[in-house]
Amino acid sequence: MIVARMRARRGMRISEQHIDHLNEKGYVLVDDFLTLSELAECQAATARYFPSGLEILATPQRYAHLEKVASFPFACQVLNEVSTHPRLIDFLERVHGTTELRLGESALQAKYGPAVDAGAHDQFLHVDTWGKKSLLYPRDDGPFRQTFMIIYYSDVTADLGPTCVVSKEHTRDLALLTADRHTFRRPEDYPQLYQHEQPILARAGSVLIFSAATLHRGTAVTTPAGVRYAHFITYHAAAATWLQSLAWPSGDRPHPDSAALQRFLETGTARQREMLGFPAPGHPYWNAATLQGVSERYPGMDMTPYAEHLERRAG
Ligand SMILES: O=C(O)CCC(=O)C(=O)O
Numbered sequence: 001m002i003v004a005r006m007r008a009r010r011g012m013r014i015s016e017q018h019i020d021h022l023n024e025k026g027y028v029l030v031d032d033f034l035t036l037s038e039l040a041e042c043q044a045a046t047a048r049y050f051p052s053g054l055e056i057l058a059t060p061q062r063y064a065h066l067e068k069v070a071s072f073p074f075a076c077q078v079l080n081e082v083s084t085h086p087r088l089i090d091f092l093e094r095v096h097g098t099t100e101l102r103l104g105e106s107a108l109q110a111k112y113g114p115a116v117d118a119g120a121h122d123q124f125l126h127v128d129t130w131g132k133k134s135l136l137y138p139r140d141d142g143p144f145r146q147t148f149m150i151i152y153y154s155d156v157t158a159d160l161g162p163t164c165v166v167s168k169e170h171t172r173d174l175a176l177l178t179a180d181r182h183t184f185r186r187p188e189d190y191p192q193l194y195q196h197e198q199p200i201l202a203r204a205g206s207v208l209i210f211s212a213a214t215l216h217r218g219t220a221v222t223t224p225a226g227v228r229y230a231h232f233i234t235y236h237a238a239a240a241t242w243l244q245s246l247a248w249p250s251g252d253r254p255h256p257d258s259a260a261l262q263r264f265l266e267t268g269t270a271r272q273r274e275m276l277g278f279p280a281p282g283h284p285y286w287n288a289a290t291l292q293g294v295s296e297r298y299p300g301m302d303m304t305p306y307a308e309h310l311e312r313r314a315g
């Protein structure tokens, strides 16, 4: 089968053809989304969280309690930058039809081969839109949609755990919940869906984008000591309050005063901060007192964009 994908030059804007493909098929792979230097930085950051398969095999005791997922805000700033990448935001604005966007999730994951992780297995085809991801039934249009993205930081070949997707063409008449109220489907019950699934083989630095109703699954890494590094990022329009938002103040996440979040807020742009719900320049929240207070709370933050709007309002 010919893999439906479009070539893009490294680090280019996500094109209208990509968006058309996403809307028609429910998924699109954007090859070489990251520039080579962005990719190299992300790979270096990933290496700070996760050892290679061979390193784990060499000293398994050291990694007996290895956490295979790390979440935003990251100690490595480049992962926060990629989570709010201006080219992703530009794409999301076009797809969601609004500039008011929210980061829903940003998690980095390592998936190892069977010599390293005996418990690793193929997933069943499923949609990601239930459980903690959404309170409601999904809508894949405009401000109602939820956009799922996976940026791969290692090459994904057939034996390195490709994500499989089923084009919308084959699922249009499918209820999202099965008769027994599951979001996943077993191959013995839905062999035709598994025949239609497309493994997404991708170079490191590419991003797979899909919609809430898109059937997909993770597959196991079969290279014994292989590993696949992937960054899962979701977004939605701020108005879609029923979709999963990054719960940065909650107990099991780093507190907002954590160094990583502080660094992201101080060094990111005002636009990047908005993705967490930080009020934009010109927002009615800003007045002389809040401007002063926020600048004291975040001494490294450039307050100019907020101050300029305030001056214009006053003037
Ligand atoms: O690992 C992958 O490629 C996809 C994983 C996935 O779909 C999930 O965990 O919901």
Ligand SMILES: [Fe+2]
Residues within 6 Å of the ligand: 126, 127, 128, 216, 217, 218
């Ligand atoms: Fe999934």
